[in-house]
Amino acid sequence: MDNFNQLNPWPVETEEKKRKQGKARLKGFMNTVAGGIIGSVLTITIIPHTDYLENIYSNVETKVSQLSEQPGNARSTSEGITVQKTAAMNNSQGNIANMVEEASKSIVGIVNKQTQSNRFPNGANINDSEAVESGSGTGVIYKIDGNSAFIVTNNHVIEDAEELAITVYGGEQTTAELIGADPLTDIAVLKIDAKYAEKSLEFGDSSTLRAGDTVLAIGNPLGLDLSNTVTQGIVSAVDRSVSVSTSAGNWELNVIQTDAAINPGNSGGALVNTSGQVIGMNSLKIAEDGVEGLGFAIPSNDLVPIINEIMRNGKVERPYIGVGLASLEEIPQMYKQSLPNDVQGGAMVTSIDPDSAAAKAGLQVQDVIVSINDTKVTNSVDLRKYLYSNLEVGDKVSLSIYRGGEKKTIQLTLTSNSKSL
Structure with a gap:
């Protein structure tokens, strides 16, 4: 089985998508572990960067300052969102529970819907089709501005979607507009009507993280039935490098390693510090028998510049x-x-x-x-x-x-x- 799992989409995969699922190598400290990284919390599969290899051989698989004036709501500036200084906090269980209760109001469930043609039993197409669930993941409301609220998630959660169904805290449902995405860094930004957003989370400064810092993962493991699940762990290491295969080609992600439990469906969810700030976006885990507590998140300091560029241009210009x-x-x-x-x-x-x-x-x-x-x-x-x-x-x-x-x-x-x- 594959050693790494980009928090595979939950739960629907077509045979075609399974065939296309890519492999990649983990580098750095994991260079002794064989295997590849497969599609993250959602189930959207990786599209090969080129079909050339398929043409020449068939046995190779191709392989994200000042505190806000309004607590919990990101402040808009001409330069976009920024990371915030981490405030000191009394880490008692009561305070952590209060923090989690507030932070969870910014966590959403995302269902990726794609058109599926209906067929007769003999395999012939019926002249109608419908958008069905292809996978699900998690997102974080990071900004509320006027009548709009903005969500960040993993690109693989929303890739190839024809409709994005959003479930917000409390169970209300709406649809999201895709502002833009960057497959290479596995980051996407969505927009919903602000009336569905109760609050937003600010980004903390991930450069201040040290091994041993307490972190919590909030997301929707295994789908929306377990929405707003919270797990606690520590930062196991910072500045890890993981090779991933994306629809834009192979890339090396800089990631935070954590032992907080993350599972399929957690992709795009928040890794927060004890002050309730987002310091990472849960994106990858090791999926191998006998291996536990090896999850990876894209650091907030890597997220913010990409988010700001997507907000400006709808994509990342390279x-x-x-x-x-x-x-x-x-x-x-x-x-x-x-x-x-x-x-x-x-x-x-x-x-x-x-x-x-x-x-x-x-x-x-x-x-x-x-x-x-x-x-x-x-x-x-x-x-x-x-x-x-x-x-x-x-x-x-x-x-x-x-x-x-x-x-x-x-x-x-x-x-x-x-x-x-």
């Missing part, structure tokens, strides 16, 4: 080369025979956007990129991280590639596109 990639280690040997023996790593171009900078610069399918701006590329994640962390739209880059056995240099200027590279 520099764009215009290629699909596969790590060289994933490519069958027959496609690497012309490479020099000393080329042990790199990223193979598997597809090219015909209107992209890559196409204009002359990149070709099966080119192997081994460096970008003289920085070594050992796999597709290396290239993506350098591109997104060090470069901006409009920058000029130099790619060292192997085309067959010949080494070449390709110069291009980065553009912007909603696609992943």
Whole structure:
């Protein structure tokens, strides 16, 4: 079975989605654990970054300051939401229970509905279809502004949804509008009518966390029947790095490790400190027999910049080369025979956007990129991280590639596109 579980959606999966579920490797301290990360609390499956590998071989699976003036409601500024200083608190059981009771008012259940065609018993399509539950997860109301309330959750909770059904504290139901999402960091922002929102939670400063700090996870494990479940644990470690496979390509998430119990359905839920501030968004767990208490949350300090950009632009703008990639280690040997023996790593171009900078610069399918701006590329994640962390739209880059056995240099200027590279 898979070792990691991005808090798999609960509970409905089609056979097609099961087939598409991706794998990824956990890095850093977990490098001895084999396996992959599979779709988070919701059940939306990961879409392969490219179908090139399926075309060439079939046995490889492709693989988120000052305190508010109104307590509990995030203050809007020209720069968007911010993290807040953590206030001191008497951590008695009574105070924690009071905090949880208030924080739970900002937690929502999210049901991802997708259209399913009805069929006759013989398999023929009936000329009607309906939106049915494809999976469910959790969200956090983080801002109330006028007539609107805003929710943050995991992208995999809402991905491919045709309708997003929201259940708020107290059981009222409504539908949400998708403001925008970023598959790479697994973050999405939704909007509902403010009349359904009782309060919002502010973000605490995750950079102040230390191993041993008390944290609580609030969410909807196994679906809405267990809504607003609270579990308590500690921060087990900070600054962990986990490799995940997303619909925008492979990525390494910076995460908080916790032993607070999180389960399928918790994805997108709040990891809060004892002051009732969101310091992380529950997104991943290890799912392996004999392993307990290894859950992971995206830190609040990583969430806030992405949320603010989604609020401004509806997406996260990143520099764009215009290629699909596969790590060289994933490519069958027959496609690497012309490479020099000393080329042990790199990223193979598997597809090219015909209107992209890559196409204009002359990149070709099966080119192997081994460096970008003289920085070594050992796999597709290396290239993506350098591109997104060090470069901006409009920058000029130099790619060292192997085309067959010949080494070449390709110069291009980065553009912007909603696609992943």
